[in-house]
Amino acid sequence: MRRDPLPAGSAGPTDRPAADAARPGPAGRLTAVLRDGPYGWRALIALAAGAVSALAMPPFDLWPLMALTLPVLVLLLDGVRARHKPARLALRPAFGLGWCFGMGYFVAGLWWIGAAFLVQADDFAWLMPFAVLGLPAYLALYTGLGAAACMLVWPRGPARFLGFAAIMTLAEWLRGTLLTGFPWNNFGYALGSDLNFAQASSVLGISGLCLVTLACLASPAALLDPARSAWRRLGPPLAAAVVLAGLWIGGAWRLAHVEVGTVPGVKLRLMQPDLPQDQKFRYDARRDVMDLYVATSESAGGLDGITHLFWPESAFPFFLEREPEALARLRGMLPAGTTLVTGAGRLEERPSGRPPAVYNSLLALDSQARTIATADKVHLVPFGEYLPFQETLEALGLQQLTRVRGGFSAAQARQPMEISGLPPALPLICYEAIFPSEIVSASKSYDRPRQGLLLNVSNDAWFGETPGPFQHFEQARMRAIEEGLPLVRATNNGISAIVDPVGRVVGMLPLGVRGVLDGALPQALPQTIYASIGNSVSNALLALCLLLAFASQRGYTRGD
Known part of the structure; x- marks a missing residue:
């Protein structure tokens, strides 16, 4: 039977496979949207990818999700760099996409901060949107700056993952340093949520773990590189898999082979009162607060045999030294040989008739309720414990959440606490535990034996049962691994450990x-590499990544 001729330009049966091959598949269409789609859509994709990335943080700990979301950001930046030459023309669109990614990440990861503004809702609820959206908008500036800086070092091929990781790690360092710093949910905590991976921080610190996280989990973007050999597409994710497997196996070996003894003659008790935050600062509830603390502390058969009792941050709705009745309660509670270590506000008189300074402090009291050691908080929380431009903003009617007139005063330097019966303790009050560089510098600044434990007291009841306390605990635990020191952590509503x-x-x-x-107090390990030399190893790796990226960038600019 005779067939009708096909119209001119139509593909015959033998042409269909070639036409189908030229038609992009789902991966190709996805790549095209990420690299060449309308900018508004790409910005929304970046926002969504950042939000999903927050699920890598506690309490979810879904770190493999970053192996999907970081490649999305890399492909978005690929598109920006490809269509904007010279590189300076790519800075603005790259900044926008990086900012959107960061905004999604920080809103999804830090929304719980808004709960603090509902504790005293009549005074502070109107500020909640500024915290829930304003703080992430500020923190996302660093992600945006990192993405923009990547455009200056964005070669084709695998080296771009190293440049991306190095520059974004530098951006994270800036976020944790400038304007008092806020390194909460550094990208490195994604891998750090797995205890095997976390062991690498004893060498690399969280900064080095951030570098590894970004380089390895961004590498699957190579699978979608166009016009590349199979080896060049598979090589980066395979290399990343080898690095991750090596870190995981090394961490598992360390956990299996490191033996940790206990400090002889020490029996600790941590008291967690779970006191509602709206009662914690009411002076008229002071007797009820003391009743709760004493009853809870004695609830497990009394305090006989307990050498050290720990209470959380800001334990009292009063200044302890000015409350004889409270001191008498403590004398009646503490048996001989038991030391109470508690958070408390502390007053210090100042000359020239000025109001006394108020410190957020740790106090150690003997069985006669005499103060035998103190430590004051060094790194205060902006807008929580003090206001920037305190006098000016107070004159405008603003006040920090803790409602201390004039704000808390900061100690000049972190000093170890010498508590009878314990090794020297490095005090970390509340979110001081999220600043690893300050702990390293404090550990090196004392002309004394090395500290024997990290002592962290906190009051996360501001944030209720949200992801915040889980994130705070994981970051404090990372400090223990970095330093090779045990951690004793007492909080109001959890997590105490x-x-x-x-x-x-x-x-x-x-x-x-x-x-x-x-529980018993674990013994400290010999000083870790990180505790000895800080970020030296991670800085060397970061410099190497930048060097390789720069070297590859030269070839890219010549059109290779």
Whole structure:
């Protein structure tokens, strides 16, 4: 039977496979949208990818998701760099996409901060949108700046993952340093949520772990590189898999082979009162607060045999030294040989008739309720414990959440606490535990034996049962691994815990639970590489990544 001729330009049966091959598949269409789609759509995709990335942080710990979301950001930046030459023309669109990614990440990861503004809602609820959206908008500036800077070092091929990781790690360092710093949810905590991976921080610190996280989890973008050989597409993710497997196996070996003893003659008790935040600062509730603390502390058969009792940050709605009745209660509670270590506000008189300075402090009291050691907070929380331009903003009617007139005063330097019966303790009050560089510098500044434990007290009841306390605990635990020191952590509503120097939880009181935790104090390990030399190893790796990226960039600019 005779067939009708096909119209001119139509593909015959033998032409269809070639036409189908030329038609992009789902991966190709996705790549085309990420690299060449309308900018508004790409910005929305960046925002969504950043929000999904927050699921890598506690309490979800879904770090493999970043192996999907970071490649999205890389492909978006690929498109910007390809269509904007010279590189300076790519800075603005790259900044916008990086900012959108950061905005999604920080809103999804830090929304719980808004809960603090509902504790005293009549005064502070109107500020909640500024915290929930304003703080992420500021923090996202660093992600945007990092993305823009990447355009100056954005070669074709695998080297761009190294440049991306190095520059974004530098951006994270800036975020944790400038304007007092806020390194909360550094990207490195994605891998750090796995205790095997976290062991690498004893060498690299969180900064080095951030570099590894970004380089390895961004590498799957190579699978979608156009016109590349199979080896060049598969090589980067395979290399990343080898690095991650090596870190995981090395961490597992360390956990299996490091033996941690306990300090002889020390029995700790951590008291977690789970006191509602709206009662914690009411002076008229002071007797009820003391009743709760004493009853909870004695709830596990009394305090006989307990050498050290720990209470959380800002434990009292009053200044302890000015309350004889409270001191008498403590004398009646503490048996001989038991030391109470508690958070408390502390007054210090100042000359010339000026109002006394108020410190957020740790106090150690003997069984006669005499103060035998103190430590004051060094790194205060902006808008929580003090206002920038304090007098000016107070004159306008603003006040910090803690409602201390004039704000808290900051100690000049972090000093170890010498508490009878314990090794020297490095005090970390509340979010001071999220600043690893300050801990390293403090550890090196003392002309004394090395500290034997990290002592972290906090009051996360501001944030209720949200992801915030879980994130705070994981960051404090990372400090223990970095330093090779045990962590004793007492909080108001959780998470209170004793953690050994490789990050294993010896005992824990979960979030939202009232009770006590008894346990021995783990011994410190020999000084870790990170504790000895800080970020030297991670800085060397970062410099190497930048060098390789710059070398590859030269070839790119010549059109290779």
